[in-house]
């Protein structure tokens with residue numbers, strides 16, 4: 125049973141990355157559940173590296189982990205910030221390193237086989253701008269034994285600009301499996 129989890133990390137609520145992700149998600153079949161979490165609006169705890177004594181999710185991360193567990197597909201919905209992922213998305217990934225060592229969590233086993241995607245927006249039309257963030261997510265997915273679904277790119281700076289990126293909108297229509 126396919127279930128999509130959208131992990132949004134823009135510092136503005138209805139930004140370009142989210143608008144593009146919503147457009148792509150609108151063609152998912154009605155029976156495919158979608159969960160949307162705005163990581164930037166959650167009080168995510170700081171990551172403290174206590175390895176090899178891993179710790180499981182705490183505070184707002186408990187909700188995120190439950191949604192991750194239920195999902196077959198994890199979509200990072202992320203604008204480009206300084207050629208990288210926004211801080212809340214990166215912070216979540218850092219927590220995964222602690223969860224890998226958390227006793228009784230079976231994090232690696234439970235992540236294996238899930239599929240990771242990226243929906244991103246940026247101001248700079250240079251197509252190589254997203255190479256670092258795409259590579260780090262793809263490599264992280266592969267390292268975790270996850271599948272890589274692919275990346276959907278939009279261009280825009282002011283919120284809503286991406287809705288004039290005809291190429292991105294066209295690709296959004298067929299990005300996720302229908």
Ligand SMILES: Cc1cc2nc3c(=O)[nH]c(=O)nc-3n(C[C@H](O)[C@H](O)[C@H](O)COP(=O)(O)O)c2cc1C
Pocket residue numbers: 134135136138139140141142202203204205206207208245246247248249253279280281282283284
């Ligand atoms: C902190 C910050 C850093 C940014 N860094 C880049 C960058 O490195 N390259 C780029 O093309 N755009 C950069 N931008 C522009 C955003 O990627 C662009 O405005 C994008 O549309 C924002 O997406 P959102 O509306 O989903 O937040 C940056 C914007 C902010 C606020």
